[in-house]
Amino acid sequence: NLPLAETTLTISLAYLSFIIAEHYLHVSGVMAVVTAALVVGSIGRTAISAESWHGLRETWEQLGFWANSLIFVLVGIVVPRLLIQTGTKEVVLFFVLLVAAFAARAAIIYGVLPLLRYTGLAERVNTGYKTVMFWGGLRGAVSLALALAIIENPAIPSDVQSFVGVLVAAFVLFTLFVNATTMGTVLSMFGLDKLSPAEEAIRDRAMGLSLTRVGEDVEAVAAEYQIDPNISQKFVREYETRVKTVDERLQNLEGITQDEWIRIGLAALGNQERKSYLDFYSKGYVGPNIARLLLDRIDDILDGLKHGGVDMYRQAVDKSLAFDWRFRLALYFHRRFGLTDLLSENFVKRFEVLSATIPTLTTQLNSGLAKVGEVVGDNVRLQLKELLEQRLAITTRAFAALELQYPQYSRTLKECHLGRLAVRLEESNYRSMYDEAVISSEVFKNLEIELEERLRLLEAQPRLDLGLDAQQLVSRVPFFESLDDVRIAEIAKLLRPSLVVPDEQILKKGEVGECMYFIASGVVEVGLEPEPVSLGSGEFFGEMALINEAPRVANVTAKAFCDLLILENREFHTLLEANPEMRA
Structure with a gap:
């Protein structure tokens, strides 16, 4: 600064x-x-x-x-x-x-x-x-x-x-x-120098609200300054007349549908959200890279709303919560080359983005929506509330999935965020004392230096350990719990750790089986008939295709973040030969 x-x-x-x-x-x-x-x-x-x-x-x-x-x-x-x-x-x-x-x-x-x-x-x-x-x-x-x-x-x-x-x-x-x-x-x-009917409606409603409040405030100010009520009533009547004129214009306004009012309200809420992210950045709650990601996402949502209405708004929201090409690229490098740094970085960004989005949406529901509702009306406000609640719910679910996979990192990140906010609040208090001449400029500068040092420590990004060490994952699988550490280390060399994301298809029905999977953590769904079957931590799947050398009999989809251990066909037979008791 x-x-x-x-x-x-x-x-x-x-x-x-x-x-x-x-x-x-x-x-x-x-x-x-x-x-x-x-x-x-x-x-x-x-x-x-x-x-x-x-x-x-x-x-x-x-x-x-x-x-x-x-x-x-x-x-x-x-x-x-x-x-x-x-x-x-x-x-x-x-x-x-x-x-x-x-x-x-x-x-x-x-x-x-x-x-x-x-x-x-x-x-x-x-x-x-x-x-x-x-x-x-x-x-x-x-x-x-x-x-x-x-x-x-x-x-x-x-x-x-x-x-x-x-x-x-x-x-x-x-x-x-x-x-x-x-x-x-x-x-x-082309009529581009005039307000559209929707913009005229917004202007008139905003003007009506403002004039009503000003009329009320004039009476209060007149009483405070002991101005003759006859003088103040003259101004009040003038504002009341202007309010009636605005109301008449609104009643005669045609062509504004319910959907257009919803779009207007969502656009106003989107602009509020954008401003909130900039405030987060200025207060040190998020860094510049995360702020850019947040602004890019809300801009994409507003673009979708502008060009396709509520349907495109929902699609843009879903897209903002999906795993983008950067995340997919990091997953590819992890699975193809065993590299985890890029994947860890993308997980950290997802943590930061979701942890900033949730309080923003909560604030909009608690206070921002009421201000927008004054302009768009109560019926539209209720529909906007429903859309915001839906978005908050799916965003919270996405964050909960991350927390479930990496609970310790989530706790560390929350501690960092709260620490940064505490430092900013402390700085605000010192600045207020300085503005009120309670402390001198020398004292204020000294306090600022101390705060900057503390903030610098808190701004260091905590590192996320994805927990993809093969030996640690093997030791967590009950299938191998009877083995000693030496055998576990040997088996770990045969297995390849892999991370899958929610709703990702792991196996496809009818494809040739080349490997089997052990679930170190997470839940997958096997699409069997007549009802799907869920498998959790410690279980495995895909082994029948290797034993029988037959195509896969069902689709398998991740229902949450999953840590898997992949055993290729060649290593599968090597494992059975070295550990005959596993054939049972």
Whole structure:
């Protein structure tokens, strides 16, 4: 939390990006700065403290305003000298550039976007927004900065400098004086400059609630300041009249369905959730990587809601709780190469994400939903409550499955989270005492240093042991409990530990059996007819296919996280030969 240092570093990043790219890598310094800005804008919100981020944005808005103004001043100095040399050839080339630029933009917007939607890689964009994107693709400071870089580069021939400078400047001026000035007309043509019926309803309901409260507060304030009641009643009547007007507009409003109100409510709750995750990060409850994961997930849920309503919202929620490609890749490395570090890291992330999601959803049910309900109405609020409760239930079940598999780590993680929150509460108390002049700045700084040291210890991520040591797993299987440690060590060399996740299919009916499985922990379901059979810790399955050399007779699915020991066909016969008593 060093705002001055963080702001200085971002400014240094801009200069260093330009210098390194332009003078050492011999690529565009302007584009290097743009790339650096995109990176900072993308990850900066979860890499910089909330207090610093606010100041950083204000600083760069001011610098951006100055830079834009300066670029246009420089262009105003340089371009007239170039435009004097403009002839018929340059005019023709300018119109060719204009047609080519708009044709390329049209090809992307009206050609590529529908193709992406057809393939499922993008959502539908209506004609109005497509037209705005086509006509509103303004070219400003970046284009001019690139042109200036060419004009001022002595290694580039003068005729090329003149050619680029004239065409770029003319194109930018055209977009500013033609596209920009007519953009309002284009927006009006498609009604994009007005609020939608749903947005008007939200505005009117919010206004009605606010006016009602203000009318009540005016009377209280007037009484507190001993203002004549006749004066206060004048204002109260004015607010009552405005409330009636708003109510009449709401009654006459048509076209807002129940489903749309539910979407509005879910969107408001999603934005609340997003803000909550940012607060978690600023308070140190989660780290930057986990904050980015949480924000990505809620953004995906909001996108699903926006494009597909409640059904897509539910699908996005289910997807956010599923095991993503990163987790699947870590599982592959574990099963193929026996590597567990990447898998352990993904489990830790899942712990952190779920442990942050559950209190957020609980807070929304307890307080956030009431605020949203004031705008969307009681009937919609009850439906939103049902959706939130469903989401909280499946999220809690997912976390409970993790806790059941790794109870000690769950306890350690909760201790770390509570410790971090306690430190932040302590810091808040010290800051309040400092703001009220109870303690001096020297004392406050000393206390802050001590808190930072404690927080640094708590921020260290506890390591998760997946418990996949083969010998330990073998010793937990009752099938081998009569064996001594030497025999267990020998058997462990024949077995391969494997972790499976809930609802993962382990065996498929009809496939050729190449191995059998011992369950060290967890529960699997064998899909036998007429009723499935559940197998738990200490039991085994898949051995009949090896003994009889026959296809699998049933599907086997994990019902929870399971630690399995896999015995391949060759090792199976080796094990039976070395331990004849197991044949029984």
